[in-house]
Amino acid sequence: MRSPGYFSRAVLAAGLVFLYLPILSLVVFSFNNSRLVTVWDAAHSPTLKWYAALLSNGQIVDAAWLSIRIALAAASAAAVLGTLAAVALVRHGPFRGRTLLAGLTTAPIVMPEVIMGLALLLLFVALEQAIGWPRGTGALTITLAHITFCMAYVTVVVQSRLAGFDESLEEAAMDLGAPPSAVFRRITLPLIAPAIVSGWLLAFTLSWDDLVISQFVAGPGSSTLPMVVFSKVRLGVSPDVNALATPMVLAVSTGIAAAALLLRQRERRRRREVQLAAAAEA
Amino acid sequence: MARLSSASGRRLVAGVPLAWLAVLFLAPFLIVLKISFSQMRLAVPPYAPLLAWRHGLPAPQLHLDNYAFLLTDPLYASAFLYSIKVAAVSTLVCLALGYPMAYAIARSSPARRTVLLMLVMLPFWTSFLLRVYAWIGLLQSDGVINNVLLALGLIHRPLVLLQTDFSVYIGIVYSYLPFMVLPLFANLEKHDPALLEAAADLGARPFTRFLRITLPQSVHGIAAGALLVFIPAIGEYVIPSLLGRTDQLMIGRVLSDEFFENRDWPVASAVAIVMLALLVVPITLLQRFERRELEARR
Numbered sequence: 001m002r003s004p005g006y007f008s009r010a011v012l013a014a015g016l017v018f019l020y021l022p023i024l025s026l027v028v029f030s031f032n033n034s035r036l037v038t039v040w041d042a043a044h045s046p047t048l049k050w051y052a053a054l055l056s057n058g059q060i061v062d063a064a065w066l067s068i069r070i071a072l073a074a075a076s077a078a079a080v081l082g083t084l085a086a087v088a089l090v091r092h093g094p095f096r097g098r099t100l101l102a103g104l105t106t107a108p109i110v111m112p113e114v115i116m117g118l119a120l121l122l123l124f125v126a127l128e129q130a131i132g133w134p135r136g137t138g139a140l141t142i143t144l145a146h147i148t149f150c151m152a153y154v155t156v157v158v159q160s161r162l163a164g165f166d167e168s169l170e171e172a173a174m175d176l177g178a179p180p181s182a183v184f185r186r187i188t189l190p191l192i193a194p195a196i197v198s199g200w201l202l203a204f205t206l207s208w209d210d211l212v213i214s215q216f217v218a219g220p221g222s223s224t225l226p227m228v229v230f231s232k233v234r235l236g237v238s239p240d241v242n243a244l245a246t247p248m249v250l251a252v253s254t255g256i257a258a259a260a261l262l263l264r265q266r267e268r269r270r271r272r273e274v275q276l277a278a279a280a281e282a
Numbered sequence: 283m284a285r286l287s288s289a290s291g292r293r294l295v296a297g298v299p300l301a302w303l304a305v306l307f308l309a310p311f312l313i314v315l316k317i318s319f320s321q322m323r324l325a326v327p328p329y330a331p332l333l334a335w336r337h338g339l340p341a342p343q344l345h346l347d348n349y350a351f352l353l354t355d356p357l358y359a360s361a362f363l364y365s366i367k368v369a370a371v372s373t374l375v376c377l378a379l380g381y382p383m384a385y386a387i388a389r390s391s392p393a394r395r396t397v398l399l400m401l402v403m404l405p406f407w408t409s410f411l412l413r414v415y416a417w418i419g420l421l422q423s424d425g426v427i428n429n430v431l432l433a434l435g436l437i438h439r440p441l442v443l444l445q446t447d448f449s450v451y452i453g454i455v456y457s458y459l460p461f462m463v464l465p466l467f468a469n470l471e472k473h474d475p476a477l478l479e480a481a482a483d484l485g486a487r488p489f490t491r492f493l494r495i496t497l498p499q500s501v502h503g504i505a506a507g508a509l510l511v512f513i514p515a516i517g518e519y520v521i522p523s524l525l526g527r528t529d530q531l532m533i534g535r536v537l538s539d540e541f542f543e544n545r546d547w548p549v550a551s552a553v554a555i556v557m558l559a560l561l562v563v564p565i566t567l568l569q570r571f572e573r574r575e576l577e578a579r580r
Contacts, residue, residue, distance in 0.1 A: 005386075005389065007382060008382035008383070008385040008386035008389070009386045011379065011382035011383055011386065012382065012383045012386035012387065012398070014379075015379055015380075015382075015383045015459065015463075016401055016402075018379075018456065018459075019401075019402070019405050019456070019459065020405070021420070022413055022416035022417055022420060022456070023405065023408065023413060023416065025416055025419060025420060025426055026412060026415075026416045026419070029419060081298065081299045081302055082299070084295050084296075084298055084299050085296075085299035085300075087295055088292075088295045088296035088299070092292060092295070092296060095292075095296060097296065097300055098296075100300070101296060101299065101300050101303070102569075102573070103569060104300070104303040104304075104307055104308065105299070105303070106568075106569055106572060107307070107565065107569075108307060110509075110510065110513040110514060110561075110565055110568060111565075112513070112514060112516060112517020112518075112534060112557065112561070113514075113517065113519065113534075114517050114519050114534040114537045114538055114554070115314075115517060115537075115554045115557060115558060116310075118314060118537065118541060118550060118551065118554050119310030119311050119313065119314045119554070120306065120310050122310060122313045122314055122317060122547070122551070123305075123306065123309060123310040123313055125327050126313050126327075129327070144306060145306075147302075147306075148302070148303070148306040148307055151299065151302070151303075155299075180291055180292070181291065202407075205407050208409075209409050209410050209411065211411055211520060212519050212520065212538075215538075216541075226409070226411050229411055229412070229415075230411060230520070233411075233415045233418070233524065234523070234524070236418070237415075237418050237419050237422070241412070241415065242419075244412065245408075245409070245412045245416070248408055248409055248412065249408050252404070252407045252408050253404065255407075256400065256403075256404060256407065260396075260400065
């Protein structure tokens with residue numbers, strides 16, 4: 001048992017270093033004074049000047065604001081649609097169109113982004129020709145496209161949560177005469193709420209981060225943050241982009257840590273309640 | 283609000299997402315298929331209609347020109363083959379790195395396991411674009427890696443690391459490693475340690491136990507992880523654009539160039555259709571594995 005254990009743990013450590021080294025280097029060099037991103041200017045560093053440059057760059061600030069609005073809308077719509085799809089797939093048994101729905105919900109996850117971007121743009125162009133809507137491309141078409149690929153992720157997350165607990169609670173409520181909508185609201189929804197929240201967060205992140213699909217379906221006037229960043233870094237490294245990484249890494253790590261703590265607390269409370277209930281029964 | 287009857291409520295629950303996906307996911311592919319048979323023209327939109335009317339009669343205008351063009355111009359074949367090679371090599375490297383990682387996580391204590399899994403997932407939540415961009419600073423000729431190697435005296439001239447096959451592999455392995463580790467972990471976690479103990483009692487050496495017990499049991503996890511890396515890697519656009527070679531394009535870049543630079547929508551659509559045809563088998567396989575996985579959990 002010893003040798004594979006040592007070997008795999010060494011690879012795990014190396015793998016984690018590999019995953020975090022680039023992120024760390026972004027953060028470190030965002031405080032570097034030199035324009036040459038990779039040469040540390042010890043005499044004048046650390047400095048916050050790239051952060052100041054970032055905040056005074058109107059193009060980046062506007063793009064960030066647009067990206068936030070799109071991500072909020074797309075994640076919320078995707079959470080609703082994705083949850084509906086998950087409930088239908090896990091709880092409704094066989095129905096007509098089930099195989100189609102199952103296939104359609106997972107396909108966007110693996111579909112290469114260039115194909116989805118192209119397909120969605122051609123759809124919007126064809127729709128505008130046929131019914132005059134949507135008028136041109138822009139924030140609206142980006143949001144519609146983001147909802148479509150984000151809802152797949154929500155479905156997967158909620159689906160695995162729904163499959164993880166059994167139906168007896170819902171069936172009991174049904175037997176006691178609760179209408180399906182009440183069963184969903186009072187029993188199913190509270191149980192899958194954590195999954196919906198993590199699905200929403202995942203959808204928000206994916207929308208906020210999407211470059212390729214947005215590039216296809218964005219009009220000339222609307223640039224999301226990744227589009228602006230991409231056009232900058234295509235020409236090589238630029239230190240103010242490094243400065244963008246630090247707040248994003250910070251936001252994500254605090255968000256994840258908070259979510260983990262909250263989940264652990266809930267889980268503990270739930271376990272205590274189960275124990276109390278068991279004790280009361282005995 | 284009037285209370286919906288149970289049956290129509292159920293129909294609504296499945297129907298709304300189904301309708302959304304039919305319009306915004308299924309229909310677009312039919313349009314791509316249609317336009318791939320069309321001809322480019324300088325107009326808005328820049329393709330000719332498939333159905334023309336001649337003397338009051340419908341005259342279908344189906345063209346296979348775009349596909350013939352893809353076959354005759356070696357640029358497309360080479361881009362397709364190169365994409366397959368890059369995706370295959372990256373998938374193998376991901377597996378070689380991801381398998382031991384997933385194994386080590388599955389063998390650690392439950393409390394540690396949560397932390398380790400979170401550490402693997404965390405980069406996935408931070409901007410993909412910025413993480414790929416970070417590698418430019420690490421790999422370029424006056425970048426961090428070259429500077430460190432020069433300072434250590436291991437090399438005397440900077441190595442050319444950026445814009446090579448190597449940098450594309452690094453970028454893809456780095457971005458998709460979590461997709462390999464997670465399904466493998468989900469599989470390895472379920473293995474019964476009693477089997478390994480029994481084999482050890484019977485005198486099997488560690489390597490034999492791995493080869494005869496652990497590996498055969500994890501085939502499904504390996505397949506799921508490999509497909510989750512291979513499929514998106516084929517169409518990858520951002521990584522080769524930022525880190526890759528300039529003399530050899532991947533197919534995702536070719537599609538995007540046809541669309542944005544040449545404004546040739548029909549050829550871009552034909553490239554997309556050929557890509558899809560290439561990916562149909564792996565995508566169907568992946569869906570089958572995932573369904574089995576989900577059903578096993580119920």
